[in-house]
Amino acid sequence: MTASISITTLHHQFGDFQALKDINLSIDAGEYTVLLGPSGCGKTTLLSVLGGFLVPTQGNVMIGDNDMTRVQPAKRPTTTMFQDYALFPHMTLQDNVAFGLRMRGMAKSERHAKADQFLELVGLRQDGTKRPHELSGGQRQRVALARALAVNPDVLLLDEPLGALDLKLRRSMQDELKDIQREVGTTFVHVTHDQEEAMAIADRIVVMNAGRIEDQGAPDRVYRRPSSLFAANFMGEMNQLPAWCEQHGVKTALGYLPGHDTANSTTQWTACIRPEQLTFEPHEWSLGSATIIDSAFFGSHYRCHLRSDEAPELTLVAYLPPSAAPKPGTKLPIYANPADISLFATEESKEAIEP
Amino acid sequence: MRVIQWFYLAVAFAFIYLPVASLVLFSLKDGNLPLPPFEGPTLRWYQDVLGDHQLMAALGNSLLVAVVSSFTACTLGFLAAYGLARHVLPGSAFMRGLLIAPMTVSYLIVGLGLLIVFNQLGIGLSLWAAGTGHVVINLPLCFAIIYASMGAQQQNAEHAARDLGANEARVITLVTIPMLAPAILAAFFLAMTLSWDEFVIAFLLTRFDVTLPVEIWSLLRSGLSSKTNAIGSLVFLGSVTVVLLLEIFLFGRRRA
Numbered sequence: 001m002t003a004s005i006s007i008t009t010l011h012h013q014f015g016d017f018q019a020l021k022d023i024n025l026s027i028d029a030g031e032y033t034v035l036l037g038p039s040g041c042g043k044t045t046l047l048s049v050l051g052g053f054l055v056p057t058q059g060n061v062m063i064g065d066n067d068m069t070r071v072q073p074a075k076r077p078t079t080t081m082f083q084d085y086a087l088f089p090h091m092t093l094q095d096n097v098a099f100g101l102r103m104r105g106m107a108k109s110e111r112h113a114k115a116d117q118f119l120e121l122v123g124l125r126q127d128g129t130k131r132p133h134e135l136s137g138g139q140r141q142r143v144a145l146a147r148a149l150a151v152n153p154d155v156l157l158l159d160e161p162l163g164a165l166d167l168k169l170r171r172s173m174q175d176e177l178k179d180i181q182r183e184v185g186t187t188f189v190h191v192t193h194d195q196e197e198a199m200a201i202a203d204r205i206v207v208m209n210a211g212r213i214e215d216q217g218a219p220d221r222v223y224r225r226p227s228s229l230f231a232a233n234f235m236g237e238m239n240q241l242p243a244w245c246e247q248h249g250v251k252t253a254l255g256y257l258p259g260h261d262t263a264n265s266t267t268q269w270t271a272c273i274r275p276e277q278l279t280f281e282p283h284e285w286s287l288g289s290a291t292i293i294d295s296a297f298f299g300s301h302y303r304c305h306l307r308s309d310e311a312p313e314l315t316l317v318a319y320l321p322p323s324a325a326p327k328p329g330t331k332l333p334i335y336a337n338p339a340d341i342s343l344f345a346t347e348e349s350k351e352a353i354e355p
Numbered sequence: 356m357r358v359i360q361w362f363y364l365a366v367a368f369a370f371i372y373l374p375v376a377s378l379v380l381f382s383l384k385d386g387n388l389p390l391p392p393f394e395g396p397t398l399r400w401y402q403d404v405l406g407d408h409q410l411m412a413a414l415g416n417s418l419l420v421a422v423v424s425s426f427t428a429c430t431l432g433f434l435a436a437y438g439l440a441r442h443v444l445p446g447s448a449f450m451r452g453l454l455i456a457p458m459t460v461s462y463l464i465v466g467l468g469l470l471i472v473f474n475q476l477g478i479g480l481s482l483w484a485a486g487t488g489h490v491v492i493n494l495p496l497c498f499a500i501i502y503a504s505m506g507a508q509q510q511n512a513e514h515a516a517r518d519l520g521a522n523e524a525r526v527i528t529l530v531t532i533p534m535l536a537p538a539i540l541a542a543f544f545l546a547m548t549l550s551w552d553e554f555v556i557a558f559l560l561t562r563f564d565v566t567l568p569v570e571i572w573s574l575l576r577s578g579l580s581s582k583t584n585a586i587g588s589l590v591f592l593g594s595v596t597v598v599l600l601l602e603i604f605l606f607g608r609r610r611a
Contacts (some may be wrong), residue, residue, distance in 0.1 A: 051518065073518045080518050086511035090533040099529075100519035142457060 003064035003077060004029040005050065005152035010059030012045060019045045020056065021211040027204070032181050032188045034198040037208035039076065040196050043191045050078045050189060051157050063155060077154035081161050085144040087132040093119060093143050094128035100151035115312060118146040121180065135158045147323050149184060158190040162197060174200045195235050199223065207231040229344040232272045243269040250343065253311045254287040259338040268346040273336055278318040283335035289333050290316060293328045302326050362502040375591060382584035397602035410586065413570035417551055420482055424489035425546035429539060432497030437531065440505040465491055466556040480562040488556035504538035506569055545603060548594070567581035
């Protein structure tokens, strides 16, 4: 089963601390949504509100067509996969997975058959009689997933589910989560602070900071055209150039930025460009020349620090192809496509200028 | 240096076990006084003890009081620990202190206090009164042991159970208690041991039916006898058996 989620003007307060501020979010049925942000940004609080573990100070949560704002976790069409899996250590895997069905009054043989079905889905069919302590971290996490899915929730909430796994296992579990989500069709809401994980699995990324939603949308849009400076920085490495408005257009520390025009009176701006968007072949916008300070090999590219020759106080990060074998001290001309640049007001007004 | 270490170990164990060893040894002596020189051995005193209806009744009473009072203390201690660990209550630090404080009051004072209260209320002295006294002294202990073992792990499992549709009663019976079973059993058996041994409160609060320590005390009033040694050895044997069974079936299994 699956359902849409709609959150309107949600606020939550812990004492004096404003944990969530004016959250508005709609998630389509069957969508894989990732809430992304640094620790303390409110993403887990938002998940707790969806799961019913917290009643928000203000605002509404609709799941499907029902107002769930004040409904207890047990009575919601949601289940949560907890960060530490929270398996029942005294029960077999089969009993763990069947627990929710038992609470719904299903007969023993029936619920065990259903539990086996879900253990099969996560590839642990033959381990039904084991107990959680006999499993590895990745296996526990699969059991937690099977247990949460066994009750046929409309919405599955995942609280940093991959945080405890090593990198390689994490990557393969990401693929598996995505496959399982497609197979069952349930709406997944997943919390993480890892932007690579978010991009790997999400249909929609919601970037959060200090209790607010900074940006939301498809991963490539949020990465390439972020709508706030915070989102731009959080989604990956970003070069930031101070910029300001002049009569003839926007000027940066590395010269006029072609194609960007603004009548906005805000004086201080930040021009953002990703390292892989800096090129060394002639392009529309020339950023002058730069000297390589150092480089490190990353397999698919060299990550280099460059010092601009025009503005020596500016250090840029650029990715060079593996064949380039860059040497410190080499001078390079830098170019970019002006359409790749995002401009953000550095002061209070947070709106972005469209190219 | 090595010799000194072994010598120290031997002395330490001798210090602990010599009284018990001499108790058991002289329970086998064929003579009226449990004093050297040793004669025998004989099982006469054991036969005597097992044939003594009054002693056997006291043993049964002791067992009853120990089991019932420990069960009550554990139940109350668990509920208090659950409430204080899982809910934000006004003055919970004060309540915790108040629950644990009786541990510092001597058994004599607790016994005297209960004696006065029961007299005032017109409640007669009985095994029930002694059992109540044992609940009073064991509740703080049970509470402290169970409260200390309530961690975030159980709390998350409880959250998960609620999330999967369990009501409060089923969360407690299917998740909390099974997960805390080692601590609850440890508290139960410790409380049982203390109640089994306890003399002062049992002496003050029982009248016609008495517990084993009180019965032994009245035997001792008529002088030393190898019979008391035999009772002591039997009780010791019982305790050792319980401890061994616990080690094998409860704690041994957890380590495996």
